[in-house]
Amino acid sequence: MKIPDLAELALRNLRESLLRNSLTTIGISVGVASLVAMLSLGIGLQQLASRRLVKSGLFDTVVVTSRRDLRGRDRDEGASGLTPGESRVLDEAARREIERLPDVLEAYPDIRFITELRYEDKPHLTMISALPSSAQSNDAFAGMQGSFFSSDTAAEVILQKTFAAELLGKTPVRGADESSVADLAKPLLGKELTMRYAQRASSPSQTPVPSAGAANSADSSLAGAAYSVVSREQKLKIVGVADLDPESMRGPTRAKVFLPLQLAESLHVMQPTDLREISRAASDQPVYSSVSVRVKNPTKVQMVEDAIKKMGFTTFSLLDASQSLRTFFRVLDLFLLIFGSLALAVSSIGIVNTLVMAILERRREIGIMKAIGASDGDVKKLFFAEAGAMGIVGGMAGVALGWAIGRIINLGTNVYLKRESLTPDTFWAVPWWLVGAAILFSVIVSLVSGLYPAGRAAKLDPVQALRYE
Amino acid sequence: MTTAPAVSAARGTVAIRSENLCRHYRLGETLIRAVDGVSLQVSAGEFVALLGSSGSGKSSVLNLIAGLDRPTSGSVIVQDRDLAKLSREELAKYRLHVVGMVFQSFNLIASMTLAENVELPLRFAEVDRGQRQNLAREALERVGLGARMNHRPSELSGGEQQRAALARALINRPKLLLADEPTGNLDSHTGTEIMNMVRRFNRELGMTVIMVTHERTLAERYAQRMIFLADGKLIDDRPNAPAATDLRGQGEES
Numbered sequence: 001m002k003i004p005d006l007a008e009l010a011l012r013n014l015r016e017s018l019l020r021n022s023l024t025t026i027g028i029s030v031g032v033a034s035l036v037a038m039l040s041l042g043i044g045l046q047q048l049a050s051r052r053l054v055k056s057g058l059f060d061t062v063v064v065t066s067r068r069d070l071r072g073r074d075r076d077e078g079a080s081g082l083t084p085g086e087s088r089v090l091d092e093a094a095r096r097e098i099e100r101l102p103d104v105l106e107a108y109p110d111i112r113f114i115t116e117l118r119y120e121d122k123p124h125l126t127m128i129s130a131l132p133s134s135a136q137s138n139d140a141f142a143g144m145q146g147s148f149f150s151s152d153t154a155a156e157v158i159l160q161k162t163f164a165a166e167l168l169g170k171t172p173v174r175g176a177d178e179s180s181v182a183d184l185a186k187p188l189l190g191k192e193l194t195m196r197y198a199q200r201a202s203s204p205s206q207t208p209v210p211s212a213g214a215a216n217s218a219d220s221s222l223a224g225a226a227y228s229v230v231s232r233e234q235k236l237k238i239v240g241v242a243d244l245d246p247e248s249m250r251g252p253t254r255a256k257v258f259l260p261l262q263l264a265e266s267l268h269v270m271q272p273t274d275l276r277e278i279s280r281a282a283s284d285q286p287v288y289s290s291v292s293v294r295v296k297n298p299t300k301v302q303m304v305e306d307a308i309k310k311m312g313f314t315t316f317s318l319l320d321a322s323q324s325l326r327t328f329f330r331v332l333d334l335f336l337l338i339f340g341s342l343a344l345a346v347s348s349i350g351i352v353n354t355l356v357m358a359i360l361e362r363r364r365e366i367g368i369m370k371a372i373g374a375s376d377g378d379v380k381k382l383f384f385a386e387a388g389a390m391g392i393v394g395g396m397a398g399v400a401l402g403w404a405i406g407r408i409i410n411l412g413t414n415v416y417l418k419r420e421s422l423t424p425d426t427f428w429a430v431p432w433w434l435v436g437a438a439i440l441f442s443v444i445v446s447l448v449s450g451l452y453p454a455g456r457a458a459k460l461d462p463v464q465a466l467r468y469e
Numbered sequence: 470m471t472t473a474p475a476v477s478a479a480r481g482t483v484a485i486r487s488e489n490l491c492r493h494y495r496l497g498e499t500l501i502r503a504v505d506g507v508s509l510q511v512s513a514g515e516f517v518a519l520l521g522s523s524g525s526g527k528s529s530v531l532n533l534i535a536g537l538d539r540p541t542s543g544s545v546i547v548q549d550r551d552l553a554k555l556s557r558e559e560l561a562k563y564r565l566h567v568v569g570m571v572f573q574s575f576n577l578i579a580s581m582t583l584a585e586n587v588e589l590p591l592r593f594a595e596v597d598r599g600q601r602q603n604l605a606r607e608a609l610e611r612v613g614l615g616a617r618m619n620h621r622p623s624e625l626s627g628g629e630q631q632r633a634a635l636a637r638a639l640i641n642r643p644k645l646l647l648a649d650e651p652t653g654n655l656d657s658h659t660g661t662e663i664m665n666m667v668r669r670f671n672r673e674l675g676m677t678v679i680m681v682t683h684e685r686t687l688a689e690r691y692a693q694r695m696i697f698l699a700d701g702k703l704i705d706d707r708p709n710a711p712a713a714t715d716l717r718g719q720g721e722e723s
Binding site: 012 | 532535537538557558561562564565566568570572576577578580581589590592593594595598637638641
């Protein structure tokens with residue numbers, strides 16, 4: 001029989017015992033719904049977690065340090081035979097090279113220094129760090145007052161809220177409610193700070209600097225590495241106050257005052273590494289203590305790390321942590337899948353039952369069809385088509401039902417979260433592949449359930465089937 | 470053994486030939502010999518009546534010829550096909566294309582309209598939808614049911630149902646029409662009507678007809694040959710001059 005004919009006959013037969021087939025189909029749809037609801041929550045939670053993680057910048061960032069930085073010596077060396085003294089300098093050229101690696105979004109130096117800021121003529125000593133403009137999408141700046149830097153070179157500054165409190169002379173009392181960011185920001189936004197810092201200025205000329213041992217050395221690099229250190233001042237406008245806790249953060253956000261990256265670079269502030277690298281630096285180009293590399297997505301981190309290691313640097317990322325997190329979600333999904341499938345297994349028994357009943361009821365009809373020329377295959381296909389149709393209808397209804405259940409759970413939980421003054425979020429997702437897979441799975445389960453009844457119907461002896469009224 | 474084959478051989482080529490046909494089955498401890506060594510031969514275009522009391526094996530013989538059942542031993546050869554040697558699939562094809570069947574209880578599918586019932590064999594034969602509908606309409610018109618195409622069997626009288634069953638049996642233009650007590654559930658008037666139609670198809674389309682009946686008068690009126698069975702064995706095979714006149718048959722058509 002042709003497929004459209006088969007479908008037509010199957011649907012007609014399903015309509016004939018509408019109640020029974022509807023109940024069976026509802027059974028399937030409840031099974032599919034439980035599967036979809038379970039998995040949509042699993043997937044949603046996973047998406048929520050990875051969204052948070054990506055935003056936090058923890059899992060898509062690789063921190064690159066030079067092997068000359070002896071602090072990282074005992075971490076994961078060993079592959080390279082180079083001693084720290086021989087390995088590469090983490091300078092601008094190296095940064096550019098890293099940035100050109102595939103899947104790298106950006107590589108920016110971590111500029112961080114401790115210096116003095118004056119506000120209303122009172123000095124405050126603090127840690128300053130530079131931020132790339134990409135950091136504004138960072139979750140850490142979610143509750144910020146004011147705005148992000150207007151440009152990457154603007155003479156602007158963002159304060160961390162405890163530092164803002166310090167500037168205003170409010171000493172935080174332990175246990176007491178922290179002042180809200182908005183209150184702290186109001187008197188400060190738009191005001192000016194003066195930053196005093198040590199600039200690394202290139203020598204006015206290339207003429208050898210007072211050098212006792214330069215006589216026997218024509219080493220131009222040594223000459224190039226000479227520079228002066230000058231005390232400078234820079235006025236900075238406060239544009240934002242961030243609501244983040246520096247203790248919980250890592251990397252460049254672990255500071256109390258933030259500058260735009262390019263501005264910070266152009267200031268040529270003395271870095272701790274400058275002193276160490278003075279014997280190596282080929283020019284007055286800065287040498288970075290570390291470079292943060294942002295990777296397109298967390299799955300590519302390993303590849304990028306390997307590539308950077310090959311270049312002769314030390315890398316660090318939280319990849320291992322994210323891997324175990326992913327394993328956790330795999331296992332969670334698997335459990336949800338198993339529990340969801342149980343309901344579908346129960347409903348598959350319903351299909352078997354319904355079709356076996358249908359065979360008994362339609363014994364004579366099967367006999368007639370065989371007598372007028374239906375082959376075993378035709379009868380089998382007809383029962384298969386009926387099972388499949390119940391699977392498709394049940395699957396589609398089930399996806400809709402599961403979607404609704406997931407949504408209701410999400411809404412209900414958010415009401416609860418709000419009452420507990422936590423931020424509501426979406427932890428439920430029904431991706432298209434889940435819709436397709438659920439319907440497909442439902443059809444497959446139905447067809448497998450139809451296997452036995454269809455086989456039985458096909459083997460029915462027409463003479464027996466036609467004998468009795 | 471009888472001399473049956475010789476009697477009708479002159480009429481044309483052999484349509485059905487059985488040799489020592491047996492169909493035995495077990496019912497608990499007892500072995501039932503439903504068909505027990507039947508040898509017969511039917512020529513193309515013949516109208517044969519299979520007669521006997523209930524349990525004589527006449528329906529079993531019909532089922533074997535129809536390919537609904539398989540012989541325990543012996544052979545049935547229809548249109549040069551040895552039915553015992555066909556696969557289940559081939560047997561289904563044989564039933565679909567070579568045989569048309571009518572039953573005592575009509576055996577229309579209750580959930581389908583007449584048109585759908587009649588076109589059902591065409592679905593199995595994978596005929597296109599449009600052609601199928603035309604053929605079904607023609608077939609129903611031929612049996613005088615053109616106006617009732619979209620009725621369900623339960624809305625029709627017995628005679629009308631049997632006419633629809635005839636239309637269904639003929640839709641694939643079979644060579645062989647097998648009728649199992651076709652008038653058993655009908656009053657004598659509608660029974661005559663149905664039998665006239667069967668005879669008309671036998672004459673006009675040259676179809677071989679085998680009719681199972683326990684009514685000797687019916688057989689005498691329409692059949693050209695009567696085969697008597699008892700206890701699964703062929704006991705008599707004799708030619709018959711149909712009593713029903715051609716005129717009556719023709720009159721039915723107008």
